[in-house]
Amino acid sequence: MKRVSGLLTECVHQQGGVVKSFTGDGVMALFGFPTASEHAPLRACRAALCIQQQLSRNEDDIGGPFGVRPQIRIGVNTGPAILGEVQSGESTSITALVTL
Numbered sequence: 001m002k003r004v005s006g007l008l009t010e011c012v013h014q015q016g017g018v019v020k021s022f023t024g025d026g027v028m029a030l031f032g033f034p035t036a037s038e039h040a041p042l043r044a045c046r047a048a049l050c051i052q053q054q055l056s057r058n059e060d061d062i063g064g065p066f067g068v069r070p071q072i073r074i075g076v077n078t079g080p081a082i083l084g085e086v087q088s089g090e091s092t093s094i095t096a097l098v099t100l
Contacts, residue, residue, distance in 0.1 A: 003062050004055070004070065011050035015043040020096065030096060033083060041078035048074040 005027070009019050012029040016037075020028040029047065032040030055062070055070050063070045081096050 003058070007054045007058065008051055011047045011054060014050060015047040017043060017047055028096070030083070033096075041076070044076045044078065048076055 005022060008027045008029075012019050012027070015031065017029045017031045018033055020030050022028075029044070031037070031044045031047070037043070051072065051074060055072055059070055083096050
């Protein structure tokens with residue numbers, strides 16, 4: 001997972017995105033944050049393609065020792081979102097809420 005998360009992060013950063021969090025075997029990346037960008041949806045799609053290509057190129061290194069082939073599904077939401085700070089006691093974090 002460490003190798004895979006590194007590839008995901010690299011692709012997101014190449015397209016100007018920010019990795020908000022890792023959730024188990026998933027990642028939440030934000031584009032157009034902290035400054036809005038009209039190209040954020042395109043950058044998110046490019047990052048998704050990069051992730052697929054990198055996993056394909058590195059599948060022997062990632063899954064070979066374990067006898068598995070890495071596969072991943074990617075969802076991209078390009079609609080409006082609200083970003084905000086959530087406080088709970090001493091803990092503070094930024095979260096993204098998708099608007100419908």
